[in-house]
Amino acid sequence: MPGPKIGVYVCHCGSNIAGKVDMDALREFAAELPDVVVSRDYKYMCSDPGQDLIKADIKEKGLERVVVASCSPRMHEPTFKRACQDAGLNPYLMEMANIREQCSWVTEDGEAATQKAKALVHSAVNKARHLEPLEDKTVPVDPKTLIVGGGIAGIEAALKIAEAGKEVYLVEREPSIGGNMAKLDKTFPTLDCAACILTPKMVSVAQHPNITLLTYSEVEKVEGYIGNFEVTIRKRARSIDEKLCNGCGTCQEKCPIKVPNEFEEGLGMRKAIYTPFPQAVPNKPVIDRENCTYYKTGKCKICERVCPPKAIRFDQEDEIITEKFGAIIVATGYQLFDPSVGPQWGYGRYDNVIHGLQFERLSNASGPTGGKILLKDGSEPEAVAILHCVGSRDTNYAEYCSRICCMTSVKFAHLVREKTNAKVYDLYMDMRTFGKQYEEFYNRVVAERDIYFIRGKGAEVMQDPETGKLLVRVEDTLLGVFREIPVDMVILNAAICPRPDAQEVAQKFGIQRSADGFFLEYHLKLEPMKTANDGVFIAGTCQSPKDIPDTVGQGAGAAAEALKVVFAGQVTVTPTTAEVRDTLCSGCRICIPLCPYNAITFDEAKGVAQVNEALCKGCGTCAASCPSGALRAKHFDNRQLYAQIEGVCAE
Amino acid sequence: MSETKTKDAARPKGAGEAKPDFVFFPGCSLHSTAREYHDSTVQSMAVLGITLEELDDWNCCGATALSSADSLLSYALPARNLAMTQERGLPMAVACNSCFVTLNRVNALMETDAPYRSKVEETLKAIGRRLDGPVEIRHTLHIIYHDVGLDRIREKVKRRLEGLKVAPYYGCQIARPRHEFSDPEFPTEMDDILEAIGAEVVRYDRKTKCCGGALMTTKEDVVLELNEQLLREAQVRGADLIAVCCPMCQMNLDAYQGKINSRFGTDYKLPVVYFTQLLGFALGLDEKAMGFGRGFVPAGKHLKKYA
Amino acid sequence: MEQAEAKTLEVIRQDAFDPAKFLEELDAFPGVDKIKNCMQCGVCTASCPLSHEMKETPRKIIEMIRAGMRDEVLASDTMWYCASCYACTVRCPQGISMAEVMYALRTIALRTARNLSAAFYKTFSDTVRRYGRMHESDLMIRFALRTNPLSLLKMGPLGLRMLAKGKMSLSVPTPIRGAKEIGKLYEKVAELEGGA
Structure with missing residues (x-):
């Protein structure tokens, strides 16, 4: 019985493939393969004239299968599928042989490359012979977007989507939104205060009718797929009735328990019932049950007694919210590098060695010193050293550049001079002031009196045992001298790092991490917000270190990605899923726990496994593990794969 | 490129006593070592219609020597000259690069540093003079290029210096730090003038590299090296002679050429002449009057065929 | 050649220097500014026809100034090599006039310096004060007398040829009519600088 009529189309890709592989030999080789009725080569098969060749042959020669030997299917599989469909051929009857990435680009010798290309084409032709037509499915999309993380990236994304008229859930782990930006004092390069520009956005989030704000909450579970994510959120008990509480603050005044305030980076205290900072949104306190006397001993309840609207609820329980979402934006932010990891810098050993966020709190008018830059003993420093690249650009810690430290260092230098009479020594390896108006800002600060920039990496901070002064040691690489600088305060501009729970979060949302630990974008340059998981987008410093302008830009970009999904109203689901052949299934259930997407259930009535096609990603794990061969991965079934292997091994 | 508006058209003169176009600041060198530069400049410009x-009673500008010795004095000395120019009510013409840069430095101060400026004004007050803002200072090379214009020069040429290969050497202080010339490192004005009188301008990449100037006195060894490099490029490019516009450059390249030859074992015989000498000669002025004989390396043999 | 001394890395205790004071001293010179904006690119050094002769390059001098190393800067030979060609100045990406910085450093150093260059600049100034103009023969003779009278013999041949070409004159220079003004100018400058 004759097989289906197959057409083979060999692409030169300019000189990308043709520069290495012998196109004539490959075309002629393909023409000789069984069932191949036409074999052609062309400079750019993806171009319109290239596609027209395929379309014409389908119509005129009645092709039943198409094999395109060109680049990776990642780029142009949709192109050629569409071409087949336009000509009336089921798009799943098209097969690609990757003779660029897997052949011409990675093979030195032209003859060897041609040989390999023949094997790949043979293999694709073999598989094509056994392909079956499949139909795409479309499923409706839930119009809501979930945003995880209430920093400036999440806030920006939430506002953009809400303003576009779509519904958003914004989930934040802390009692207030605002993220790290809320901790900052002034922001470079314009020196407007962070609170002044951030607070209005935070308030808009709280007030927007399209935004459901869930603070003190965490995402517990994510199931489903693009357009139809099912998400479980734990809304932790605040121990107050948010509807009754008017944010008067009496409870916080009267609470007798004081603990270090996380928001103040250890420099200030808070109560057991607290809002982290005055401009918090929502401006409603939470009870920190770990430190509250009532939860420890069953006594106290002072807050309950003093609360005017009687809003305290000691017996409140966590709330579990389950909601469907069409798209998800992960904007979980960063964690500052812990400088005590490198004891040479003196952090944790000397009182007046602080990190960048601590300096922000010192300099912030609502911070623990009311905006005064003071030493631990309350006096003003006479000299301050600022160290760049603490943990960054250092293969002992983080290899990458944290991108914001040069500018924050310059800003710190300016703020120290603005608020004290201290000399400032800024120790840098390179000055990377790349953004709009950044170099201009640097040029302005560098000329300020008693600010000295020294090129060299701050190697260590010691203490002069006699004077008690901190001694910063650095090679001035421009002078070739070893400088020892006595100062009273050292600010370590620590690296921007992935959050410690990044792996857990990545797994939860089905996204990947790059070597540096940050979340991995689909394409570094062209798809910076997309991830490998369709419908899940990333924004802000969880993707890579970023300054505020870039973070805001990416927040808005992620919003556009999410809106693209929810406005489309429906998504196409690939039909290349697994299927169970009931007659063969023995009901052993081995496949059920192996499925990474929880797509397989057991049909008790029939006594066989069942695949939920909407959840199945077609990974093939079940098919490979099924002892009776009942599970079959469509488009990648055994017959097709064996034929493919035979093709590769034929030459 | 050429300036078509001639001097006469721009500033028509009355029939009677003509008001001069510029106050001329010759500087010390043009009265001693560089008298041929003085004479050829004044006479050529007269032929071209610039008076x-x-x-009157000018004093030394102080040159870079004074800038290095006493800051206030280095402004006060040239400021006296500018004050007297202002009294005369005319723009100033300067031929010496060193004077040009020193006088312009006062102008720059007049426009920028207010506290220091008043200090300079105080010194002038002590001698009964005042300087009211900057004075228009022009290099004679630029006046010839811009105010006279290339067309006018071509018209007036009597002897076209066809086939004479000239390396145009501007020196450093004519176009730098920032003056009226086309580029601080690669000016072209002298090239164009030399071409207008028929000469062949050879490519000369070192046209504004420094000759070391007055450092010949204190750092002779290294300055001889600089001048050797300047001579070498001119020779390699096939120049018959080097045209200059600064007395210091002329002195270093010409008077020290013998010393360079004995120091480096070279055999340079490159005449170093002021561009105005060539210009005057081309305009038909007497070869002797142009002072070609005053150079250490004789230029005569290259000019014979045009006389 | 002398045996080079083993090079050791100098350790500088920053509190031994006062950069702000030195910067202020230089700031008093017009045209000397933006030193702090120097980005240490080295285009000055690379544009200088004589930087290869210097112990410290122009770029390094700027960095030493910013470190407050006043004595070391004034003891360097860098500024005495500057020929005022302004190549560095026109190329400086931050608009620093290195030529002006060099003038300023020479002027400060000249107050105490005892070298050939210092003698030359002082002699030059004296000649101008005396006559109102510069006279090569007078300048060179006085300079030689001040430094090394024997060098007059060495200069002899060139001097004689200069005389022959009429480029130099042995007649006693005549002061300009306004020589008195020049004298007064010098006095006033001395008064203003002393009083400042």
Whole structure:
């Protein structure tokens, strides 16, 4: 019985493939393969004239299968599928042989490359012979977007989507939104205060009718797929009735328990019932049950007694919210590098060695010193050293550049001079002031009196045992001298790092991490917000270190990605899923726990496994593990794969 | 490129006593070592219709030597000359690069540093003079290029210096730090003038590299090296002679050429002449009057065929 | 050649220097500014026809100034090599006039310096004060007398040829009419600088 009529189309890709592989030999080789009725080569098969060749042959020669030997299917599989469909051929009857990435680009010798290309084409032709037509499915999309993380990236994304008229859930782990930006004092390069520009956005989030704000909450579970994510959120008990509480603050005044305030980076205290900072949104306190006397001993309840609207609820329980979402934006932010990891810098050993966020709190008018830059003993420093690249650009810690430290260092230098009479020594390896108006800002600060920039990496901070002064040691690489600088305060501009729970979060949302630990974008340059998981987008410093302008830009970009999904109203689901052949299934259930997407259930009535096609990603794990061969991965079934292997091994 | 508006058209003269176009600041060198530069400049410009009137009782500008010795004095000395020019009510013409840069430095101060400026004004007050803002200072090379214009020069040429290969050497202080010339490192004005009188301008990449100037006195060894490099490029490019516009450059390249030859074992015989000498000669002025004989390396043999 | 001394890395205790004071001293010179904006690119050094002769390059001098190393800067030979060609100045990406910085450093150093260059600049100034103009023969003779009278013999041949070409004159220079003004100018400058 004759097989289906197959057409083979060999692409030169300019000189990308043709520069290495012998196109004539490959075309002629393909023409000789069984069932191949036409074999052609062309400079750019993806171009319109290239596609027209395929379309014409389908119509005129009645092709039943198409094999395109060109680049990776990642780029142009949709192109050629569409071409087949336009000509009336089921798009799943098209097969690609990757003779660029897997052949011409990675093979030195032209003859060897041609040989390999023949094997790949043979293999694709073999598989094509056994392909079956499949139909795409479309499923409706839930119009809501979930945003995880209430920093400036999440806030920006939430506002953009809400303003576009779509519904958003914004989930934040802390009692207030605002993220790290809320901790900052002034922001470079314009020196407007962070609170002044951030607070209005935070308030808009709280007030927007399209935004459901869930603070003190965490995402517990994510199931489903693009357009139809099912998400479980734990809304932790605040121990107050948010509807009754008017944010008067009496409870916080009267609470007798004081603990270090996380928001103040250890420099200030808070109560057991607290809002982290005055401009918090929502401006409603939470009870920190770990430190509250009532939860420890069953006594106290002072807050309950003093609360005017009687809003305290000691017996409140966590709330579990389950909601469907069409798209998800992960904007979980960063964690500052812990400088005590490198004891040479003196952090944790000397009182007046602080990190960048601590300096922000010192300099912030609502911070623990009311905006005064003071030493631990309350006096003003006479000299301050600022160290760049603490943990960054250092293969002992983080290899990458944290991108914001040069500018924050310059800003710190300016703020120290603005608020004290201290000399400032800024120790840098390179000055990377790349953004709009950044170099201009640097040029302005560098000329300020008693600010000295020294090129060299701050190697260590010691203490002069006699004077008690901190001694910063650095090679001035421009002078070739070893400088020892006595100062009273050292600010370590620590690296921007992935959050410690990044792996857990990545797994939860089905996204990947790059070597540096940050979340991995689909394409570094062209798809910076997309991830490998369709419908899940990333924004802000969880993707890579970023300054505020870039973070805001990416927040808005992620919003556009999410809106693209929810406005489309429906998504196409690939039909290349697994299927169970009931007659063969023995009901052993081995496949059920192996499925990474929880797509397989057991049909008790029939006594066989069942695949939920909407959840199945077609990974093939079940098919490979099924002892009776009942599970079959469509488009990648055994017959097709064996034929493919035979093709590769034929030459 | 050429300036078509001629001097006469721009500033028509009355029939009677003509008012000069510029106050001329010759500077010390043009009265001693560089007298041929003085004479050829004044006479050529007269032929081209520009009248120069020497600034009465001018004093030394101080040059870079004074800038290195006493800051206030280095402004006060040239400021006296500018004050007297202002009294005369004319723009100033300068031929010496060193004077040009020193006088312009006062102008720059007049426009920028207010506290220091008043200090300089105080010194002038002590001698009964005042300087009211900057004075228009022009290099004679630029006046010839811009105010006279290439067309006018071509018209007036009597002897076209066809086939004479000239390396145009501007020196450093004519176009730097920032003056009226086309580029601080690669000016072209002298090239164009030399071409207008028929000469062949050879490519000369070192046209504004420094000759070391007055450092010949204190750092002779290294300055001889600089001048050797300047001579070498001119020779390699096939120049018959080097045209200059600064007395210091002329002195270093010409008077020290013998010393360079004995120091480096070279055999340079490159005449170093002021561009105005060539210009005057081309305009038909007497070869002797142009002072070609005053150079250490004789230029005569290259000019014979045009006389 | 002398045996080079083993090079050791100098350790500088920053509190031994006062950069702000030195910067202020230089700031008093017009045209000397933006030193702090120097980005240490080295285009000055690379544009200088004589930087290869210097112990410290122009770029390094700027960095030493910013470190407050006043004595070391004034003891360097860098500024005495500057020929005022302004190549560095026109190329400086931050608009620093290195030529002006060099003038300023020479002027400060000249107050105490005892070298050939210092003698030359002082002699030059004296000649101008005396006559109102510069006279090569007078300048060179006085300079030689001040430094090394024997060098007059060495200069002899060139001097004689200069005389022959009429480029130099042995007649006693005549002061300009306004020589008195020049004298007064010098006095006033001395008064203003002393009083400042």
